[in-house]
Amino acid sequence: MKDYYSILGIEQNAGETLIKSRYRNLAAIYHPDKNPDSQSKFLDINEAYKTLMDPVLRNIYDKDLKEYEKFKNALPENKVIPYRSRLRDGGNVNINIDFTNEIKSGAGEFIEKTVNIERYIKCPACAGEGRDKGTLATDCSYCRGTGTVKNRGTNINEACGNCGGYGDIFLYRCKVCNGMARIKTSEKIKLNFAVSELLGGKKNIVFEDNGDEGVFGGKNGNLNVAVKIDEDVFGKTSNGGKGFLNRLLFFRK
Template structure:
């Protein structure tokens, strides 16, 4: 069965970008490998779905070809050059995608293209990818509600600032790589479930560049990357939940000749002494004296926006909820939820003689 990215994230095919992002955050929190009980395979699957469905061009292509891929291949070849109804997803349990770690990928697509497209040695190669990084940050309750900009210092592998990742001393000349004859790729024979196959990989000598600098960069020694402390700016969206994950594409570890990994930021929100978050609303419990509940009055409430005065209507009952509009959690579209005030009425545990007599009089009045 081919992967259904919408089913993986649990969203409708007409889901908005906001819906896709929220769904991914929940799954990333649930399956992240660094979390106890996490699932690396499902986390990777959700990340793959997220990267496609949040890219308008990739999503359009997926919507056009994704679900009908098996039918297209059965009718004479699909997008990946498969013929005769072959679908690499049918070989479940074998992961040839090679994501992460900056290592060279063994790509099943290369094998199929050589078997079924008639192009020996013409397969595509997958660029190496840097390692993902995961960090934790703590937010105040107000920061989680309104969103916040944060800067974090990370010590990580980054693209060399001197040579811009080429590994060459600026201004130096290059010579043709003798390993790959300047092609940047080499042919390797590997064993697979189909027997011995010839696959195309990036040249290990020139890292796919096809040329070698005559003088290596004095900063990175030709590695194209250096390990250094780097300041990264984070934008935490409004209304983020405790335990959610924010993903910064390309802010992970760099790797020469490839793409950097991603940075995953796990959010921890401090509890508020008064408010709790329920969707777009903020909920607070307020206890009233019996006299205030019966006669009405005013209540001063300290909100996240400052102090407000809440009018208590006469005769309010225990368990009733008052609503203060547009003081709750902002949405990504700028709208705000409400504050919900849950009323509890205090009943005195002891009565003075005077209070008892007054209540007896009220009883006579039918109250």
């Protein structure tokens, strides 16, 4: 969040006369006609002046500034907002696979399955940057760079909807991923399952890091496979003997 007071070099209780005179001094120094390198500084000075000279805008700004300072001071060593990392992490992808037929036909040590999965991968167009090459990000004006806004009903800080909780906004978003840095794809992948695990009754097999891609430094999600094997494979036969699975296990010994 920009500090308009330090931009103009004044105290937070400065009156209009002082704001005006500081603005005139600084605008004269940093005017782009005289100083072409100071375009952004000049814009900041104007923004600060316009905001602080309007009693309504200044009132809103002062409140936000106080919140921002409180919030910033509460962060241990300016750590980023907790849910930034959550937003950057990839989600888990869950699929179901039925192994009944493979198990019945007497599998070897491993079963290879080709599955179609939908997941987020790093955007190839921007290499996971989310923005056009060489362009910059700017503070989100809605949350003023904090990534959070206070819910007026609950009084709890929530992720800013304008910037998605990141606190900054890309000036030129990658058009392929729309600034998300990842895209959803549908692809066929091969997975290997140990038959011993399946027969051991494992209901969920996890392939770590194979879920949605984490972006902006976040972790990848996992791919969770819910295992299905028909109950009658495990069950008992009508003549009271062991079920198919038990016979198989016996055979394997």
